[in-house]
Every structure is written in C-alpha cells, then in structure tokens.
Amino acid sequence: MSMIRSIVRGTGSALPARIMNNRDFDGVVETSDEWIVQRTGIRNRHIAGEGETTVSLAEAAARRAMEAAGVTVDEIDLIVLATATPNNTFPASSVQVQKRLGMRHGFAFDVQAVCSGFVFALTTADLYIRSGMAKRVLVIGAETFSRILDWEDRSTCVLFGDGAGALVLEASVGAGTAADRGVLVSKLRSDGEHEGKLFVDGGPSTTGTVGKLRMEGREVFKHAVGMITDVIEASFEALSIGPDDIDWFVPHQANRRIIDASAKKLGIAPEKVVITVEDHGNTSAASIPLAIDRAVRDGRIKSGDLVLLEAMGGGFTWGAVLVRW
Numbered sequence: 001m002s003m004i005r006s007i008v009r010g011t012g013s014a015l016p017a018r019i020m021n022n023r024d025f026d027g028v029v030e031t032s033d034e035w036i037v038q039r040t041g042i043r044n045r046h047i048a049g050e051g052e053t054t055v056s057l058a059e060a061a062a063r064r065a066m067e068a069a070g071v072t073v074d075e076i077d078l079i080v081l082a083t084a085t086p087n088n089t090f091p092a093s094s095v096q097v098q099k100r101l102g103m104r105h106g107f108a109f110d111v112q113a114v115c116s117g118f119v120f121a122l123t124t125a126d127l128y129i130r131s132g133m134a135k136r137v138l139v140i141g142a143e144t145f146s147r148i149l150d151w152e153d154r155s156t157c158v159l160f161g162d163g164a165g166a167l168v169l170e171a172s173v174g175a176g177t178a179a180d181r182g183v184l185v186s187k188l189r190s191d192g193e194h195e196g197k198l199f200v201d202g203g204p205s206t207t208g209t210v211g212k213l214r215m216e217g218r219e220v221f222k223h224a225v226g227m228i229t230d231v232i233e234a235s236f237e238a239l240s241i242g243p244d245d246i247d248w249f250v251p252h253q254a255n256r257r258i259i260d261a262s263a264k265k266l267g268i269a270p271e272k273v274v275i276t277v278e279d280h281g282n283t284s285a286a287s288i289p290l291a292i293d294r295a296v297r298d299g300r301i302k303s304g305d306l307v308l309l310e311a312m313g314g315g316f317t318w319g320a321v322l323v324r325w
C-alpha cells in the first residue's frame, strides 16, 4: 500500500575553524595523547571561537544542505533543531536559525535529547512529513559543548567538540515496502532512572545558571553497548532484515570503543562503519549528521543504500533509525 516517505534530498555540515589536538591539552589538564587515543579514539576536535555559536554553525550547515538538495529556504516548511547547547534558554535556536535564513513562513522548534538529539529530531521530522503537516524539513544537529565543559576535569573535557550537521528531508510517495527510499523505521527510548550519570549541574529552574557537564564515564560505558544494540535489533526485526542487509552504519560518535563493540556485537562488518570521532570528538547531537555529510560527500553513501543510524546519550536517551538513501 502506498505511503508517504521522508526522503533525504541533501546534506551539509559546518565545523569551527579552530582544531584542538590531544597535545593542545598540555597546560590545560594532566593527560596524554596516548591515554585519549587508547580510551576513546579521539585525536582532534573543533572548538568554537568568538562569534561561532550553535546557531551560526547550524545556519552554515543548513545552507550547505539546502544547496546540496537544490532547494531554497522558500521551499522549507519546518526546521527541527536538536541541541543541548542552545544560544539562549529561549527563544529556541531553531527560530534564530529561521531568522538568519530569512525564513518568514512555517515553523521551527528545538528538540532536546542530548547525544541522541539528532535521532529524535529526524524521527519527529519524519512524523510531521508523514502526517502531511510538512513537505520539506530541515533537520539540524548543532552543538557547542566546549562552552559547558569543566576545563579542569580531564575525565570529560578531552571527549567533546563543537559542530553542526543538517539534512533536507522531503515528502515522497513510496510503495510501503522496505525497498522504499526514505526513513523506514525509528525506535526511540529513554529512561530517566539514569539522569545522574550524565548531566549538566545547572539550569534556568534550579540554579539559574548554565552549569557544567558532569559524567560518570564508566557507568555510561557500561550501559551504552546494550542499549544501542537493543534498539538496533528491534529496528532490524521491524524490517525483517539483518546486519548484512545494511550498507552503512553511522553511529553517534562518542567513543571508538563503544562503536567497535556495538558493531561487533551486532555482526556489522567494520568496513561498513562510518567513523569521525577521531577528528571531531563527541559533538553530541551534531555527530551523526556530521558523519553522514562526510560519507555522502566522499561518495560512500549513495542513493539506494540502506543506512543505519544510532545514538545514546544523557537521560539516558537512545534510539536507532533505518533510512534508505
């Protein structure tokens, strides 16, 4: 039976100009290139400079995605922006992006699911498209985690970076089968029981301040692989497919060890895994669209490919999406 599908028309991304490598932590915290690479796989991350913000990076990524899609802002109905580091508590960063793009119609809102934000935003956009409320949606993940890091805490400040990525999604009619292009399956989860394992110790309604990121890294690690693989297996089951049927696996880029362990547990071949954590660090909601944009632009992800996205983050929140390009 035919149905509306949300297909990806174009991708874009943006990174701050400044690159900070592991050796640049000399004089900041006591750490080493060897420790960071061995525990996380991270070598470089981009750090926002003066004037570079979540909104400015989101705008740049959105413009590139629209250019790649061959659409103008007049053709966009909705902006869904995933971020945990908005420019302001309000208005939503998506509305500020809307203004910068010169978009005076439609609507825009932010989604907050920390590192899983992009998966939640993409799923939300897909539902708006499939309900008929929007035809073309800009889905953006944008973050400036460098601004909420405790730069004296070596167990967290070496892990994160800044950046933004965006997709243009468009309504298209599919046959309602797994061969359709577009978003095919989404599985979302959260469990607030884990709120104290990865959080920011401030907020408008508690301290009246922004706060800094706090994490029990080992606890997050302990839960990550199981949660990630559960939602992916549920996604595979929903389409009656297995790991060999996917062309690309684009996981949230938090830690190379989590990515490798998840792929191994699921039986996904290493050559199908898109990895950018080495160059970007953990950019939270921006990590998946940044990785997607790289793999699209270097020719790996092509039309017709089945792409698996997955993320897990603060809350905890976690989820997986299968998209046929």
Ligand code: ACO
Pocket: 030, 031, 032, 035, 036, 039, 040, 115, 154, 155, 156, 158, 159, 198, 215, 216, 217, 218, 219, 220, 221, 224, 252, 254, 255, 282, 312, 313, 314
């Ligand atoms: N440099 C050198 N030593 C360090 C550093 C550092 N940057 N950070 C911590 N250490 C030390 C600790 O002080 C500790 O020393 P001690 O044994 O003398 O007390 C030792 O290294 C081990 O610390 P652990 O925290 O137990 O190290 P672990 O092996 O667990 O690695 C890490 C830490 C990399 C954070 C790991 O737990 C991890 O990857 N967790 C997953 C968290 C994650 O990826 N979060 C991202 C956000 S959530 C998400 O996006 C999924």
